[in-house]
Amino acid sequence: MPSLSILFSSSSSRLIFLSKTLAKRTIFSSLSAMSINLNAHAFAGNPIISKTPKLHDPLSPSSAFQSLKTQLLQTPENSSPLFKVLPFRKGRPLASSSITGDDDVPSWHLGWISLPDCKGFLGKCGVELSEDSLVYLGSKAEEDVVYWAVDVSEEGGLVPELGSKRFCFVELRTLMVATDWDDSSAMGELAIAGHARALLEWHSLSRFCGHCGEKTVPKEAGRRKQCSSELCKKRIYPRVDPVVIMLVIDRENDRALLSRQSRFVPRMWSCLAGFIEPGESLEEAVRRETYEETGIEVGEVVYHSSQPWPVGPSSIPCQLMVGFFAYAESLEINVDKEELEDAQWHSREDVRKALAVAEYKKAQRTTAAKVVQMCKGVEKGQSLSTDFNVESGELAPMFFPGPFAIAHHLISTWAYQDVPSDGVEADSKQPSSSTSNLQHSYSPKD
Numbered sequence: 440m441p442s443l444s445i446l447f448s449s450s451s452s453r454l455i456f457l458s459k460t461l462a463k464r465t466i467f468s469s470l471s472a473m474s475i476n477l478n479a480h481a482f483a484g485n486p487i488i489s490k491t492p493k494l495h496d497p498l499s500p501s502s503a504f505q506s507l508k509t510q511l512l513q514t515p516e517n518s519s520p521l522f523k524v525l526p527f528r529k530g531r532p533l534a535s536s537s538i539t540g541d542d543d544v545p546s547w548h549l550g551w552i553s554l555p556d557c558k559g560f561l562g563k564c565g566v567e568l569s570e571d572s573l574v575y576l577g578s579k580a581e582e583d584v585v586y587w588a589v590d591v592s593e594e595g596g597l598v599p600e601l602g603s604k605r606f607c608f609v610e611l612r613t614l615m616v617a618t619d620w621d622d623s624s625a626m627g628e629l630a631i632a633g634h635a636r637a638l639l640e641w642h643s644l645s646r647f648c649g650h651c652g653e654k655t656v657p658k659e660a661g662r663r664k665q666c667s668s669e670l671c672k673k674r675i676y677p678r679v680d681p682v683v684i685m686l687v688i689d690r691e692n693d694r695a696l697l698s699r700q701s702r703f704v705p706r707m708w709s710c711l712a713g714f715i716e717p718g719e720s721l722e723e724a725v726r727r728e729t730y731e732e733t734g735i736e737v738g739e740v741v742y743h744s745s746q747p748w749p750v751g752p753s754s755i756p757c758q759l760m761v762g763f764f765a766y767a768e769s770l771e772i773n774v775d776k777e778e779l780e781d782a783q784w785h786s787r788e789d790v791r792k793a794l795a796v797a798e799y800k801k802a803q804r805t806t807a808a809k810v811v812q813m814c815k816g817v818e819k820g821q822s823l824s825t826d827f828n829v830e831s832g833e834l835a836p837m838f839f840p841g842p843f844a845i846a847h848h849l850i851s852t853w854a855y856q857d858v859p860s861d862g863v864e865a866d867s868k869q870p871s872s873s874t875s876n877l878q879h880s881y882s883p884k885d
């Protein structure tokens with residue numbers, strides 16, 4: 440299926456669709472040492488939800504839920520399908536980690552446990568595992584496996600139990616930074632963990648009906664909920680919170696607008712972003728947010744790509760970051776200090792320099808090594824802010840979020856786009872046909 444990009448025209452509501460063939464263009468061919476060539480953003484490309492089985496398939500949510508009830512009662516040997524369970528504690532998935540291979544590369548894996556083991560571990564804590572506490576995540580038909588998640592936040596006794604098996608509950612953001620983006624299987628595990636976290640968080644926030652206040656009960660193996668009141672029966676679906684994230688571009692002077700929030704680690708700059716208001720289109724949200732935060736008027740808005748973001752604030756279970764290039768029509772910056780610490784125009788050259796010296800791979804490996812230590816029980820503390828630090832030998836004046844974030848791809852795609860040469864305005868006016876997918880390449884420092 441060809442991936443499509445959508446161009447939003449500023450002057451009308453006309454949508455132009457560009458095929459991927461048109462969009463695919465060598466962007467920065469002079470650099471080839473190492474490229475970031477993602478098929479999907481971090482947290483997208485979940486391998487177990489791409490094909491949800493139909494109703495009567497044994498791996499479908501409803502059939503699997505029936506088998507789950509049976510398996511919880513009797514635990515038959517050689518049960519089919521095989522059930523694997525991923526426990527979460529306070530938003531953190533269970534993980535294991537080790538150093539493997541000839542080049543001592545640390546890598547983490549999700550801590551899947553079998554249904555009988557899960558039942559056994561909880562039983563030791565005096566908790567009976569019920570089918571309603573398990574949430575269907577997806578399946579793999581070729582392996583006859585169904586995957587479930589369970590929230591064990593209340594069961595503190597499980598931590599030493601699982602710790603003795605070299606498992607550890609690790610912050611999802613830490614796993615995100617520790618994931619090697621060149622490793623598609625690791626990226627798949629990260630996407631599964633993100634989906635599971637979003638679902639479990641939504642379950643814990645939707646325990647009561649917003650309509651009548653009665654308790655809600657899980658339905659369809661936890662894929663939705665329903666009010667338990669016979670009179671109400673309101674259906675409740677998992678929540679997704681769309682956020683626009685945009686790189687604002689000054690075409691004339693070949694600059695991009697980058698901003699800092701006060702919660703950012705020092706020297707980190709990123710794109711503007713904001714939640715979409717009810718009754719607003721995506722492109723309207725891009726223009727409103729940019730104007731509110733920086734006073735800059737935006738004209739043309741061009742779609743780039745989108746990314747599920749389950750690592751935002753915990754009361755917002757799953758943001759969907761929708762990425763755009765936004766072309767500025769005015770240039771004077773007037774920062775809203777309530778929202779931002781600073782916002783400045785940066786030349787393409789400065790942005791390229793910052794990308795070239797940032798050591799994203801090193802930061803990824805350092806964090807991956809840290810996860811190994813956590814799972815050995817050596818390092819218990821988990822610091823969030825340092826996870827975003829990109830180590831750099833020469834202390835660059837600025838850096839951007841790593842390749843796990845859509846902001847990185849918006850910034851680097853623009854930075855390595857063809858630079859318009861003098862007098863050739865036409866190419867730069869063409870709204871970024873080269874920027875509408877993730878297949879850009881460039882060479883970050885290893």
Ligand SMILES: [Zn+2]
Nearest residue numbers: 648651666671
């Ligand atoms: Zn109700």
